[in-house]
Amino acid sequence: MKTPTRRISKIQPETFFPETVRTVALAAPAGPVEPETLSRTVDFLRSMHLNILPAKSVSGKKGASHLSGSAGERAADLNSFIRNPSVDLILCLRGGFGSVHLLEEIDWETLRTRRLPIAGYSDITALHMAMLSKKAGIPLTARMAATLEKDLRNPFTARSLRRVFSLAFTKNKTRCPFRAVARLTPIVSGNETVSAPIVCANLTVLASLCGTLFLPSMKNRILILEDIAEPVRKLDRALTQLQMNGVFRDCAAVIFANFKKCSPAEEIKPLAERLAAENSIPVYSGLAFGHCARSLSFLCGEDAILSGGVLKVRFPECRLSDAGAPGGRRIRPFF
Structure with a gap:
């Protein structure tokens, strides 16, 4: 990013x-x-x-x-x-x-x-x-x-954290405006604007829930994936397990975020390309999220807009003494 x-x-x-x-x-x-x-x-x-x-x-x-x-x-x-x-x-x-x-x-x-x-x-x-x-x-x-x-x-990480904690305690989230937080690299981009809730997950942990009652539907969701210290074969195994369980089939989009200490990006990219081809969905990379010092935070299930590779999320009023009080100042956008 x-x-x-x-x-x-x-x-x-x-x-x-x-x-x-x-x-x-x-x-x-x-x-x-x-x-x-x-x-x-x-x-x-x-x-x-x-x-x-x-x-x-x-x-x-x-x-x-x-x-x-x-x-x-x-x-x-x-x-x-x-x-x-x-x-x-x-x-x-x-x-x-x-x-x-x-x-x-x-x-x-x-x-x-x-x-x-x-x-x-x-x-x-x-x-x-x-x-x-x-x-x-x-x-x-x-x-x-x-x-x-x-x-x-880290001011970038701190501001995103504060946005999420403020959003979590904001009752009427639909009144919060959308602001850009990331410009992503398209692996396979879609032509249309995607408006859908975000779900963030560690890839291998998510795969471990296949076949249980604790794996939610990813239908019409923007799924953000991250992981740490996994070789490409284990990432491939996790993606294949999720694919065979139909997890990606109805996703609105998939974003590959930070894969710290995993295999090199040139080995992970073909996995993302295959995922896009098998499911006919937009796939992106380059999101600052995961095991990295400079990381975004999200509320799982929050509304997001993905258009032209730009990810937007809601920004609540950010005078934290009163999220809806007159005179409260908004968190500034990241761009």
Whole structure:
């Protein structure tokens, strides 16, 4: 994606979240978090004058060092946050692997009633896809809590994060104007303007949900894919699995975002070209989203417009003390 021509101003941490967000829960549904990292994250978020509730199961389980705790412990933490009426927002601390273990244990009914935002990406794709499938909560494809302090130092990333958190707590989203956030490279472009909801996913995690009740329909959706540290054969396997399950058949468009430490772009491009040919849909690359320092964030299911390779999303009023108050200033577009 080309660098925006407009200078991006720095965002002050104390104005980052909407004022309606008072209590933030820190969940670890997948991999473990070092105690020092958790302590630093809690301190940083408390500096924003927030009440912070860390998960009990965070630092790992003996015999399963890749997990923050047993499936039961992790599910109990997440459900305690979902059922706590004082919690306004759940931030996932990190990804890794393990979110899929919790899908059959989550209190979907309460989450459906509360419409609670849950933010994260990468392995958190499993939670987000289940949320879409169950029509429960608000899935925010956003940066991890453990890296938030560093991420907010990048104005591009910070502004996109703030847009998403503001949008999540905006009641009448249809009144928010569309603004451009990316100019994409066409692999196979369509002639018509695409207007459809966005769904963001980690490619290999998305493929792992095939054949389950937690994979939502991608019909008339703009599907954004990212991944990290996967060789081309594994990316091919995941795309083929999704293709054979009909996931791409009715997509409005597919965007290949950041594939950090994966095979070279010249090896991934033929996979995208094949996907476009097999499904007769527009396919793009070059979106700054995923495991990269300069990354956009999205609300899964939010409206978007894709026209001429330019991606537009809604920008809410951005005086975070009151998203709809007179005199509130809008977030500036990225171009």
